[in-house]
Amino acid sequence: MSETIKTDVLIIGAGPIGLFAVFELGLLDIKAHLVDILDKVGGQCAELYPEKPIYDIPGIPLITGHGLTGALMEQIKPFHPTFHLGEMVTALKKTGETAFHVGTDNGKIFECKVVVIAAGGGSFQPKRPPIAGIEPYEEKSVFYAVRKMESFRDKRLMIVGGGDSALDWTLNLQPIAKRLTLVHRRDEFRGAPDSVNKMRALVAAGDMDLVIGQVAALEGDGGQLTAASVKDKAGTHARIEVDAMLPFFGLTMKLGPVADWGLNLHENLIPVDTAAFETSEPGLFAIGDINSYAGKLKLILSGFHEAALMAQKAHRYIYPEKRLVFQYTTSSTSLQKKLGVA
Numbered sequence: 631m632s633e634t635i636k637t638d639v640l641i642i643g644a645g646p647i648g649l650f651a652v653f654e655l656g657l658l659d660i661k662a663h664l665v666d667i668l669d670k671v672g673g674q675c676a677e678l679y680p681e682k683p684i685y686d687i688p689g690i691p692l693i694t695g696h697g698l699t700g701a702l703m704e705q706i707k708p709f710h711p712t713f714h715l716g717e718m719v720t721a722l723k724k725t726g727e728t729a730f731h732v733g734t735d736n737g738k739i740f741e742c743k744v745v746v747i748a749a750g751g752g753s754f755q756p757k758r759p760p761i762a763g764i765e766p767y768e769e770k771s772v773f774y775a776v777r778k779m780e781s782f783r784d785k786r787l788m789i790v791g792g793g794d795s796a797l798d799w800t801l802n803l804q805p806i807a808k809r810l811t812l813v814h815r816r817d818e819f820r821g822a823p824d825s826v827n828k829m830r831a832l833v834a835a836g837d838m839d840l841v842i843g844q845v846a847a848l849e850g851d852g853g854q855l856t857a858a859s860v861k862d863k864a865g866t867h868a869r870i871e872v873d874a875m876l877p878f879f880g881l882t883m884k885l886g887p888v889a890d891w892g893l894n895l896h897e898n899l900i901p902v903d904t905a906a907f908e909t910s911e912p913g914l915f916a917i918g919d920i921n922s923y924a925g926k927l928k929l930i931l932s933g934f935h936e937a938a939l940m941a942q943k944a945h946r947y948i949y950p951e952k953r954l955v956f957q958y959t960t961s962s963t964s965l966q967k968k969l970g971v972a
């Protein structure tokens with residue numbers, strides 16, 4: 631079933647630049663929805679280096695990836711953006727002079743006048759584990775993300791991996807699964823110590839199983855798993871009966887569907903003008919790491935600047951009858967009212 635949502639602007643990607651675009655659009659009374667394939671906001675800052683310090687955000691001598699994401703979320707609060715997380719934009723179609731339909735893999739269709747592609751290095755996609763013959767089971771009984779927890783109720787589940795995702799989903803799904811087995815290649819985990827302790831307590835209480843080894847083979851029929859064989863260091867195989875498997879082997883960045891939208895990509899990047907960071911299609915903008923122009927630097931500060939200029943041009947499409955007066959947040963009471971500080 632598809633769901634149609636009308637909005638002024640649809641932003642593809644909730645990385646730092648997509649988030650800051652909400653602020654610049656909001657100051658000009660433009661509402662935005664954002665879609666991101668990740669289940670959290672912040673893009674590379676949140677997914678690749680949440681704990682690392684960034685030293686080159688103007689006016690902020692040091693902030694972590696996680697800290698910057700949090701600060702941006704605080705800054706855009708007054709504009710109430712709507713987030714659609716855990717969803718991938720798969721289709722982008724021009725339907726009029728400046729009118730677009732944007733579709734997601736979750737059946738949503740956005741109707742909007744302006745589309746801002748802030749897709750960074752592309753979409754984060756799960757790494758496929760090295761298990762021979764896994765493909766026929768994918769999206770039938772092997773899943774790389776949990777969309778609805780309820781679909782795993784009363785199932786025999788196997789979670790594979792040793793990081794935060796594997797541990798978090800172990801703790802979340804254990805209460806509703808018929809039986810849960812966590813499989814990891816060694817008896818040490820990269821996830822948060824608190825999650826590791828909680829998982830070990832469940833194992834000690836006999837409420838779930840922990841198996842050290844690697845999944846070597848799958849059994850099943852028509853995409854439905856029935857069992858997995860786990861090989862330990864000594865080469866001994868254990869056959870474990872399962873209804874579903876959730877491997878969490880990390881994420882990799884791929885350009886993904888952006889490549890299919892007819893954008894005349896240049897080395898996998900979207901060429902834009904530098905007056906408004908607009909593509910050759912009026913109303914279709916590309917900002918942040920995904921765009922390309924002479925002198926481009928893939929820095930967060932460059933993306934922030936691009937977002938500001940994009941918003942000025944987007945205003946023309948959203949409010950063609952209104953003249954845009956340039957204002958400072960320090961001195962404009964009208965802007966301060968929008969920010970809820972006047």
Ligand SMILES: Cc1cc2nc3c(=O)[nH]c(=O)nc-3n(C[C@H](O)[C@H](O)[C@H](O)COP(=O)(O)OP(=O)(O)OC[C@H]3O[C@@H](n4cnc5c(N)ncnc54)[C@H](O)[C@@H]3O)c2cc1C
Nearest residue numbers: 643645646647666667673674719749750752753918919930
């Ligand atoms: C280790 C590391 C350290 C860095 N240090 C610095 C630094 O010190 N200073 C600095 O300025 N920069 C730094 N950078 C670069 C900085 O992180 C990027 O410039 C910045 O993240 C770009 O932001 P963005 O919003 O354009 O893209 P991203 O952060 O890549 O976000 C894009 C988002 O779009 C989503 N997306 C993509 N395609 C789709 C789709 N089809 N549907 C839905 N969602 C989609 C992705 O899931 C992602 O969340 C660093 C990068 C790395 C990897």
